[in-house]
Amino acid sequence: MRLTVDGRGLTDDGLDAMKAGLSAMGQAEATVIVTDRFVDTVRGLTSQTEYSTARGSGEVAARTVHANNESTVVVNAEVARMRPTGDIERLLAHEAGHIQLNERGEGPEGRRNLVSAEWEWLLLCVGALALDEFRIERSLAGLGYPIAETATIPSAELALHHLNVEVMEALLDPANAADPRRLSEAIARTHDWYSKHLAYFAAFRSGLAGTGLAGLSARGKQDWDDYVGDTWPGRLELYASVPTSLESINEAGLNDLLRQAGQQEAALLSKIGFRYSTQGNGYSFKRVITDAHCATRIQRASSRPR
Numbered sequence: 001m002r003l004t005v006d007g008r009g010l011t012d013d014g015l016d017a018m019k020a021g022l023s024a025m026g027q028a029e030a031t032v033i034v035t036d037r038f039v040d041t042v043r044g045l046t047s048q049t050e051y052s053t054a055r056g057s058g059e060v061a062a063r064t065v066h067a068n069n070e071s072t073v074v075v076n077a078e079v080a081r082m083r084p085t086g087d088i089e090r091l092l093a094h095e096a097g098h099i100q101l102n103e104r105g106e107g108p109e110g111r112r113n114l115v116s117a118e119w120e121w122l123l124l125c126v127g128a129l130a131l132d133e134f135r136i137e138r139s140l141a142g143l144g145y146p147i148a149e150t151a152t153i154p155s156a157e158l159a160l161h162h163l164n165v166e167v168m169e170a171l172l173d174p175a176n177a178a179d180p181r182r183l184s185e186a187i188a189r190t191h192d193w194y195s196k197h198l199a200y201f202a203a204f205r206s207g208l209a210g211t212g213l214a215g216l217s218a219r220g221k222q223d224w225d226d227y228v229g230d231t232w233p234g235r236l237e238l239y240a241s242v243p244t245s246l247e248s249i250n251e252a253g254l255n256d257l258l259r260q261a262g263q264q265e266a267a268l269l270s271k272i273g274f275r276y277s278t279q280g281n282g283y284s285f286k287r288v289i290t291d292a293h294c295a296t297r298i299q300r301a302s303s304r305p306r
């Protein structure tokens with residue numbers, strides 16, 4: 001591990017746990033920055049000046065940044081210090097998966113020609129990012145790591161609640177009502193984190209389509225049926241054939257997977273309540289659920305799950 005520490009760093013046990021996670025995935029030589037200035041560091045490495053961790057249902061503990069043909073794992077020290085060493089090991093094993101996929105070029109980069117319309121490309125990219133998370137989590141499952149916290153039933157219920165709240169807030173925001181592009185961008189941000197969440201959730205439930213959901217509360221079940229429902233078997237079927245991040249995929253197979261992943265995201269997006277379609281040289285973004293349907297969602301969104 002090539003380590004840079006910026007700030008208070010981690011304990012020796014924490015550092016050993018990081019090394020163990022990287023080694024388990026065959027990435028013992030990874031470049032790692034442990035920093036108390038997580039957001040600034042990620043922004044500096046990616047030149048994404050808008051990057052923030054204030055989205056979705058969980059705090060961001062690490063992010064692997066790919067820049068100048070090199071992968072760097074940036075660890076959020078403030079979050080990592082609060083975690084037991086087992087979590088830190090798992091975290092670094094997960095990030096090692098991102099390094100692997102990046103080094104083999106198995107992401108959407110350079111594959112814009114796979115689809116024609118801009119909106120299809122947006123969905124393909126969402127699907128590709130979720131696919132990465134799924135493949136990495138399958139590697140971790142194979143290595144005997146425990147289920148990710150985000151894939152547990154309580155986290156799944158909380159994520160569904162956040163999903164509903166964010167989607168309804170986006171719809172009710174007057175600035176979005178006046179500007180469809182702004183609305184589509186807000187929904188895309190929510191769709192992006194939620195589809196990753198589903199990928200995590202699926203990774204420890206493949207082949208268990210029904211049983212994996214048995215633990216949902218009545219409220220969770222309502223949210224699930226409303227937002228995921230009949231799209232779930234299709235996603236599981238797609239993911240069932242996907243190799244883990246430890247195994248490479250040939251070009252033709254990968255292109256096919258990425259196209260299908262984009263189609264799965266189109267299906268999820270219509271469950272969320274929206275649809276893109278081609279219009280002239282551009283595209284439209286429209287709500288596809290009724291006002292009455294939205295009213296039931298708003299009612300659920302305004303009361304926290306128990």
Ligand SMILES: [Zn+2]
Pocket residue numbers: 094098133136
């Ligand atoms: Zn990840």
